[in-house]
Structure formats: structure tokens, C-alpha cells
Amino acid sequence: MRYKLLIEYDGTNFVGWQRQKSGLAVQEVIEQALKTALREEVTLFGSGRTDTGVHALGQVAHFETKQNLNLFKIRESLNALIRPHLISIHEVTQVSDDFHARFSAIERSYTYQILNTPFPPALLKNKAWWVRTPLDIEQMQKAADLLIGKHDFSTFRASECQAKSPIKTINSIHFEKQNDIIKMHISAKSFLHHQVRNIIGSLVLVGQKKWSVKDFETAFKGKDRKLGGPTAPAEGLYFVSVQY
Numbered sequence: 001m002r003y004k005l006l007i008e009y010d011g012t013n014f015v016g017w018q019r020q021k022s023g024l025a026v027q028e029v030i031e032q033a034l035k036t037a038l039r040e041e042v043t044l045f046g047s048g049r050t051d052t053g054v055h056a057l058g059q060v061a062h063f064e065t066k067q068n069l070n071l072f073k074i075r076e077s078l079n080a081l082i083r084p085h086l087i088s089i090h091e092v093t094q095v096s097d098d099f100h101a102r103f104s105a106i107e108r109s110y111t112y113q114i115l116n117t118p119f120p121p122a123l124l125k126n127k128a129w130w131v132r133t134p135l136d137i138e139q140m141q142k143a144a145d146l147l148i149g150k151h152d153f154s155t156f157r158a159s160e161c162q163a164k165s166p167i168k169t170i171n172s173i174h175f176e177k178q179n180d181i182i183k184m185h186i187s188a189k190s191f192l193h194h195q196v197r198n199i200i201g202s203l204v205l206v207g208q209k210k211w212s213v214k215d216f217e218t219a220f221k222g223k224d225r226k227l228g229g230p231t232a233p234a235e236g237l238y239f240v241s242v243q244y
């Protein structure tokens with residue numbers, strides 16, 4: 001039987017979602033909890049990787065077992081076994097055999113959070129990128145609108161990216177401001193390595209008026225990572241949801 005997990009986690013103290021040779025990964029912690037609860041080895045398949053320090057509100061993963069599980073009891077067991085790690089299993093649901101957390105996904109959504117204040121964060125430390133210079137989100141949105149649709153995103157692709165092609169399609173991207181917090185919401189079927197963090201790094205240059213919208217467009221169309229802005233810190237990025 002195949003089961004799907006809906007997972008939230010604070011990525012601050014993890015090397016990311018995927019198991020690594022060194023450091024603790026979110027996948028590893030949950031797999032160990034499943035092994036203890038089910039008394040069998042279980043492999044967990046995630047909907048997407050997140051890097052060191054990146055958080056998740058709606059990561060999805062699946063696993064298989066021959067056992068017919070009580071969904072409420074297994075969720076409670078996993079959450080008890082996972083403590084004190086900052087990982088929470090929100091839901092456990094049974095799914096069909098053809099469901100795959102990664103390959104069945106049709107859209108993934110991320111949010112990038114910026115704290116835009118002249119003073120450093122206390123409660124939001126490791127939860128947002130602190131940018132002290134006032135940002136013009138109207139200009140950032142104008143630049144972001146250029147990214148909608150199918151494009152070559154080489155300017156925002158990490159050098160170590162293993163994707164076969166830099167061509168991706170962004171379905172939506174928009175900003176919202178809540179007091180001192182600025183959020184960029186972005187959705188696509190899939191993303192290149194560091195694509196979202198590289199995009200927001202360049203958009204912040206626009207917001208700070210270090211770049212014009214035209215400068216951003218020139219860098220984007222240049223299809224060269226060296227033309228882009230900095231890679232934004234991992235702590236501002238949240239994996240929000242997956243659509244199937």
C-alpha cells in the first residue's frame with residue numbers, strides 16, 4: 001500500500017530534504033521514525049529537494065508498506081518519534097499505486113520572505129532575509145512580470161545545477177507586503193537549482209534601485225549566471241505546496 005505525507009519543517013538545522021553523506025537531512029529523520037513505527041525499512045520519496053536552511057510548509061512525500069495503517073495512529077506515532085526535531089507531519093493519506101510524490105506533480109509553489117526594516121530581526125532570525133534598504137515592490141513586480149511563461153533561465157541557474165535544460169515555465173509570480181514583511185510567491189511545474197533564490201537576489205537589486213527594470217531584463221536575456229544578481233539566503237525560502 002502507498003501512503004502520502006504532508007510535511008512541515010524548519011530547515012535551519014538540516015542539510016536539506018535529501019539524505020546526505022554528512023549532516024542530518026529531513027528525509028533521514030522521517031525514514032528513521034517510519035522504521036521504528038512500522039518495524040521495517042522504508043524509503044521515502046519527496047516531491048522536491050530543499051537546500052540547507054530552506055523551510056517547508058507543504059512538502060509532500062510517499063512511501064510503501066505491506067501494512068494496512070490506521071492513518072490517525074501513524075501520524076501521531078511519527079510526530080512523537082520525530083521529536084525534538086522541528087518537523088511536523090500534518091496528514092497521512094492512502095493513495096493509489098500510480099501516485100508519485102515527485103513525478104505526479106503538476107505545479108510547485110514557493111514563497112520567499114524578506115524582512116524590510118532598518119533594524120535586525122529577533123523573532124524572524126533564520127526565517128527571513130533581512131534587507132535594511134527600503135524596497136520598491138512595484139518596480140520589483142514589473143521586473144518579475146518579465147519572467148512569466150516559458151524562458152531560458154540560465155541567468156538564474158546555479159553552476160552545479162544538474163537539470164538537462166535551463167528552459168522552465170513560470171506560471172505565476174507576485175509580491176505582497178504585510179507591514180515590514182515582503183513576500184514573493186512563485187509557482188511552476190519545476191525549478192532549476194537555486195532558481196528562486198537567484199531570481200529574488202536580482203529583484204532586490206531592482207527594489208533597492210541599484211538596477212532598473214531594463215537592467216534586470218538585460219541580465220535575464222543575457223542567459224549567463226555571471227550577469228545575474230546575488231543568490232539570496234536560504235532562510236527566506238519556503239516550499240509552500242504541490243499540486244497534483
